[in-house]
Amino acid sequence: MRLLDISAIKSIIHNIGLTIFYQRLIKQLEEDFSQWHTFYKSPRHAIHYKHGVIELMPCSDDEFYSFKYVNGHPNNTAEGNLCVVAMGMLADVKTGYPLMITEMTFLTAIRTAAVAALGAKFLARKDCTKLAIIGCGAQSEFQAIAMQSVLPISQVNIFDIDTDAMNKFSNNLSENFKQITCCTSAIEAISDADIIITVTAANKNATLFSEENVARGTHIHAMGGDGPGKTELGTSLLKNSKLIVEYSPQSLVEGEIQQLDESYIHAELWEIINGLKTGRENNHEVTIFDSVGFAIEDYSILKVIYEISEELDCGTKVDLIPDIDNPKDLYGLLKQ
Template sequence: MTQYIDVQDVAEIVQREGLPQMIAAMASYIESDYRDWKSFDKSARVASHSTVGVIELMPTANEALYAFKYVNGHPQNTFSALPTVMAFGVLADVGTGFPLLLSEMTLLTAIRTAAMSALAASRLARKSSRSMAMIGNGSQSEFQAIAFHSMLGIREIRLYDTDIEASQKLKRNLAAFPGLEVTISQTAEHAVRGADIVTTVTADKTNATILRPEMVEPGMHVNAVGGDCPGKTELHPEVLSLARVVVEYEPQTRIEGDIQQMPADFPVTEFHQIVSGAQPGRTSEQEVTVFDSVGFALEDFSALRYLRDLGQRHGVGHELNLVPTLHDPKDLYALVRPGSSQSGVIDKGSKVQAKAALA
């Protein structure tokens, strides 16, 4: 049987584990998989664009497991009481193709994106970083703030969003973290001034210039999360020219990231090169660094792998009869044979044996 973990299941796991602890543990799973970079199938995600948004499939696999995520991005969804981003994912056994896990990934993606951002910043930001500006205060902003507070020791966050209610919402939610000072800025310029780290996580599908070169200071690390599809950027091109730019998977980021604005030979470093030691992390206190993050399938693979482990540990989730399990695997017709009463389905004991064989 396929393990099924829904939204409430993930929320329950977060309550049991604690969100900061989950973010740190997921970052560890992601880092482990980046160390194993060469063993993964890699491709840019498959995207279906429309005038109002995008729907994407994000697949990857190693020798043992296959994973994919279905995810959308529709900035106007909030006017229809729907999330801007919605997602689900599958983890399957490569040896048989059997789907081991079907899971919600809207909440899980917010957690894995925050984990990836903090993981990259742990290599690229100054170790002394204690302040961050957060430009864009929507549904992923709490996760980003908590990740940087818990993993990097950020103590001060200045918020800016064109929607003041979004900033007020974020400030209320972060009040549960007494070691974190949160203020709302009236302009992006004010929020960014003097910040060690700048996180941009806006939703509009447009070539925006959230961060301009005059706003960048020596030693700053930019965590650019919101530019994640063709025609959607957040950084002025000169900001990229000033910085050392790190990406997840270069062929995908050239299409979807902020570097889509740059020449094809614009130099970038893939994150796995830093994890493996082939390239250094931050090279000086004065270096400006940019993590041009668009989200990569390997990170979803890590998230699903981690969630499967957590679901089994906590006994959370449900068994789902997603694919038939038959007495005779060549006799699918047995399920619909007149008068069969589904006699072709194997009994529960045999299902347990089949499940154990795939574990």
């Protein structure tokens, strides 16, 4: 089976280019969401602690089985550790044999941003040029580049309570955007934005801005609220916007919608993609993609990265499965 470590993932991204990789991944995500009913789905298994959460996220169709191990520990960064780390596996359904184990810290950041871009493709105005990002942690640059891969984003307003985080974002992406503005508040950042991404880490019920602060026609990608008791938007804004989720059983527990009930959900994303429900209908409505992350998205990026690793022969082939002439004589192999 194939093992992809940090070096292998970096090699693949550098070889292809991040924008091209996003485009290939977004295409795969759209295809997989359009085949929603072919997947075996379940909410992720999560164990919540006072200081964070550890989750397993499985998903399968009749070709591949995938799962991801991922954590969320907001206090880690104060100790010099990442808030989120992850690893994943892709297996062949026909035999049950694992095909690949890979790092997924980079891949989770990339797939999370690609899902935001996919949502914006169906829910944002096509003429969006100005993006606001609230929260400049490890995910923020990935979000901005992904949005730029599907929309003509040229300006980015950013806000974070940590000015060093804003400076980090500006330094990393100064060549990617015509203008990056560091703002003094979330309300200042969103004042003239076409798209708003909320990606804060604090594990609490928060209201980053109010309904009256949001301009008509704005698309909001709400992704920081991704666990019980962890939200970023107020109920008035949710009630008066077109609200889309990934998977209702999971979103109702972890998303912004946990503050309300299922009746406020306009659609799941797959319904929009398949034309069963309307996406954006005009340039005046406010749309919200309440995205908490779902296992199909990990399936998509694991499938893509496996295909590319086979094409480029990246990573290392490791001997983790016994190779024996007589499959009933496992003990005999141990004796050798």
